[in-house]
Amino acid sequence: MSTTKGLEGVVAAESKVSSIIDDRLTYVGYAIDDLAEYASFEEVVFLLWNKRLPNQAELAELENELFENMTLPNGVIEHFQSYDIHNIHPMAALRTAISLLGLYDPEADEMTEEASRRKAINLQAKVASIVSAFSRVRQGNEVVQPKKGLSYAANFLYMLNGEEPSELEVEAINKALVLHADHELNASTFTARVCVATLSDMYSGITSAIGALKGPLHGGANERVMKMLLEIEEIENAIPYVKEKMTNKEKIMGMGHRVYRTGDPRAKHLKRMSKELTEKHGMEKWYEMSVQIEEYMKAEKGLPANVDFYSASVYHCLGIEHDLYTPIFAVSRFSGWIAHILEQYENNRLIRPRADYVGPHHQVYVDISQR
Numbered sequence: 001m002s003t004t005k006g007l008e009g010v011v012a013a014e015s016k017v018s019s020i021i022d023d024r025l026t027y028v029g030y031a032i033d034d035l036a037e038y039a040s041f042e043e044v045v046f047l048l049w050n051k052r053l054p055n056q057a058e059l060a061e062l063e064n065e066l067f068e069n070m071t072l073p074n075g076v077i078e079h080f081q082s083y084d085i086h087n088i089h090p091m092a093a094l095r096t097a098i099s100l101l102g103l104y105d106p107e108a109d110e111m112t113e114e115a116s117r118r119k120a121i122n123l124q125a126k127v128a129s130i131v132s133a134f135s136r137v138r139q140g141n142e143v144v145q146p147k148k149g150l151s152y153a154a155n156f157l158y159m160l161n162g163e164e165p166s167e168l169e170v171e172a173i174n175k176a177l178v179l180h181a182d183h184e185l186n187a188s189t190f191t192a193r194v195c196v197a198t199l200s201d202m203y204s205g206i207t208s209a210i211g212a213l214k215g216p217l218h219g220g221a222n223e224r225v226m227k228m229l230l231e232i233e234e235i236e237n238a239i240p241y242v243k244e245k246m247t248n249k250e251k252i253m254g255m256g257h258r259v260y261r262t263g264d265p266r267a268k269h270l271k272r273m274s275k276e277l278t279e280k281h282g283m284e285k286w287y288e289m290s291v292q293i294e295e296y297m298k299a300e301k302g303l304p305a306n307v308d309f310y311s312a313s314v315y316h317c318l319g320i321e322h323d324l325y326t327p328i329f330a331v332s333r334f335s336g337w338i339a340h341i342l343e344q345y346e347n348n349r350l351i352r353p354r355a356d357y358v359g360p361h362h363q364v365y366v367d368i369s370q371r
């Protein structure tokens, strides 16, 4: 048997959700550049789940359903209060909270289209509330209820900070949510599909996917990009810092990608946003430092920046706690995971590859007293 380490280049599913062809990303055939420029996150959610853009009435209905389902069961908030929250990573808390949420849903194992749709709304609505409630509880603040009339992005910031966000803040978060929503068969989406291909339930699929997104080679990279920028501290330290990392064979977070060769088409949108926000907040050094790292890695190693790279300085300017960066990624990616889970259910077959056994053969069992 031949193996492909990391399944590189292996085509493991057919999908109508998103595509990466010649380094161009589309959601259901719509260019990411257009969606990032013009679409609300709710429109993208509708697109990914229904494979078409909504009309006004359909969009209003989805917005309302998401709003109506944002309030969390008390048990989820109480569970945040039940452990040493300061020593818990919010991705671990989110993973457990979603699993817990499944226990409150009498239809968790129901497989009808209608039940799946209700679960999809429930999960997408509540993930923003869970991430913000975790942060509020950790800071010793009251959990904030969503506000009618605000968009999903605005409500997320409102529940997080307890005050209505500015237009620029909403634009930044909406754009980030649109850009992170789906990405073909990335590691966490694949994980979700493998899980539900056993005909397990949607809560299990999403919980598994959160676990995969949490890792630093995937969604966990954005938090580490900010950690790196803070360690670098001043612009003149950037290149020596990167050179030393490369000499030590350490990876530069936010750089490189399994699929993109010329560059990640999402990065330029976040780069623009980073420039605008860092200038507005007098934090230009984070942007300038990032540009230097990006240019060095491209020129010296041929490695382009990925979506995680500039999102770090964007979120930093919005005053978001650094360990919430990956949970924000998850808030957005729920939409893609759900779209893929629905697609998997529609045309399911168990996903079960083989392993090339490379261990010893013909071992003779020896009694424990003789070992």
Ligand SMILES: CC(=O)SCCNC(=O)CCNC(=O)[C@H](O)C(C)(C)COP(=O)(O)OP(=O)(O)OC[C@H]1O[C@@H](n2cnc3c(N)ncnc32)[C@H](O)[C@@H]1OP(=O)(O)O
Pocket: 006, 216, 217, 218, 219, 221, 250, 251, 252, 253, 254, 255, 256, 257, 258, 259, 303, 306, 307, 308
């Ligand atoms: C949303 C997302 O998930 S985007 C990705 C987020 N992850 C990161 O930003 C973490 C940093 N990047 C990486 O670790 C990788 O580029 C990945 C995981 C994204 C892709 O990995 P793979 O396709 O498996 O590439 P792999 O890790 O095998 O790297 C190939 C070569 O490029 C080098 N390389 C790849 N990425 C980096 C990096 N960020 N910094 C330094 N060197 C790198 C590797 O060291 C390796 O070099 P070698 O052939 O001399 O040993």
Ligand SMILES: O=C([O-])CC(=O)C(=O)O
Pocket: 180, 182, 183, 185, 186, 187, 218, 258, 259, 306, 307
């Ligand atoms: O596709 C990947 O491997 C990782 C990625 O960029 C994403 O999930 O957005």
